[in-house]
Amino acid sequence: MNKKQETVKLRGVVFNIVHGSFVDGYGIRTTVFLKGCPLRCRWCCNPEGQKYEPELKYSENLCNGCMKCIPVCPEGALKAAETETGKKVVVDRALCTNCLQCVDACPQGALEQFGTYYTVDELFDIVRRDLRYYKSSGGGVTIGGGEATVQWEFAQAFLRKCKENFIHTAVDTCGFTVSEQAFNVLAEADLLLYDIKGMDNEGHIKNTGQSNELILSNLKRLDALGIPIIIRLPLIPGETDSDENIEETAQFLSTLRNLDRVDLMNYHEFGRAKYAQIGLDYTLALTPLTDERLSEIIGIFDKYAIKTQIGG
Ligand code: SF4
Ligand code: SF4
Incomplete structure (x- = not known):
């Protein structure tokens, strides 16, 4: 079977497609959410994206x-x-x-x-319908999840199909790649939306189930490739919102050459109802950060001349 035939047969599991998104990169975007994630963030707002297979x-x-x-x-x-x-x-x-x-x-x-199976062509036929919005706004297609690179073969083929058709591509990633092939998906994107979920490794393991070492080293590698990067920083009260964590994050990010901005993602519980729908418990009960606290956090990034934005 040649490469083209393999791509025709390749199928990915998609659990959501959002048209007209303004929060997943530049311009107006269509965001495709792929199933499967190696992390288990306690505040995850897409728990239906964690398992690899379609689920009830x-x-x-x-x-x-x-x-x-x-x-x-x-x-x-x-x-x-x-x-x-x-x-x-x-x-x-x-x-x-x-x-x-x-x-x-x-x-x-x-x-x-x-979760529904799509071939690359089936998925591309859906996103191409929004072409005029991408063109008029400088937008494109974003692949998110879950963690998009878990389905690296499908994600790469879909990304390439978009690029062949001159559609700008972004990948929203937790940075925890399961293989070098998965890393290569990130390396091919035009833009990365990259999550940083804490600089303290012990806290990171407690909150996500995985170490942050690979995530931080991948970020350095991707920065060296010259890909524009938007960092997404979940602000979880009592977990990731301390001065110490923000300062350490800002210091680390100030060493990047291709950082565009940091998006400050205040705590919310929009995903709570979905936990019950798949038989899981939502275990957090926290209050979002106040505007005053958000201003203080912005102030810390300002010291390092790092641009911030509230929300994605
Ligand atoms: S409840 Fe579960 S096992 Fe039973 S039919 Fe539905 S999906 Fe299948
Ligand atoms: S309405 Fe309730 S009981 Fe009836 S088929 Fe649907 S899930 Fe089952």
Whole structure:
């Protein structure tokens, strides 16, 4: 099989496509979210992007208790239960294999899936529809996740397809690459949106499940390649918002030659509802930083002549 035939057969798992985004790089963008991530950030707002495979999404509020789904499940993972809002089905996640056979059985749309397979051409046909917006705004396509480089082969083929068609490309990454091939995806992007989730390694491991050493060294390597970089800095109260962490981050970033700006991502809980939909618990209960504290943080970056922006 030649390269072109391989690309035709290659499929990626996509869990969301956002059109008309202003927050994922320059101009108006279409952002494609690929499934799978090596990190488990405690504040993750896209928990449905963590697992590699498509998975069952259950919205209990949509269930009317018809129980049409129960006989369809080969694992016996769906059961009837009385809840505060009436009779509903419950999913036993310990038994569920994410076979997704129940999805079509539900007339209410309470059972859906996070994650759909696309070929490169199928995905490209979707993003090319927004071409006129990219052209008029200096925008393009952003690949995010999850961590886009986990599906490195698909991400690279899709990125190349966009570039061949003169579409500006950005990759939103946690910087934790699982292989050199995964790193090469980042190296081919026109713009990187790069997350820094803490300079203290112990804290980083506690909050994400992984060390920050590879992430920081990859950032240096990518900077040396001359790719423009926007840093995304999640500001998690009590975890990443201390003067010490901000100062250390600013010092580190001041050594980069291709840093455009730092986006300050204040704590939020927009992803909370999705945890329940995939059978996970959201464990944090924090209050976002005040405007005063954000101003102080901006002041620290100002000392290092680093441009900041609130939000992405
Ligand atoms: S088929 Fe849908 S609406 Fe009916 S019980 Fe199952 S999840 Fe609820
Ligand atoms: S995804 Fe498959 S195993 Fe899970 S509840 Fe639905 S039918 Fe059962």
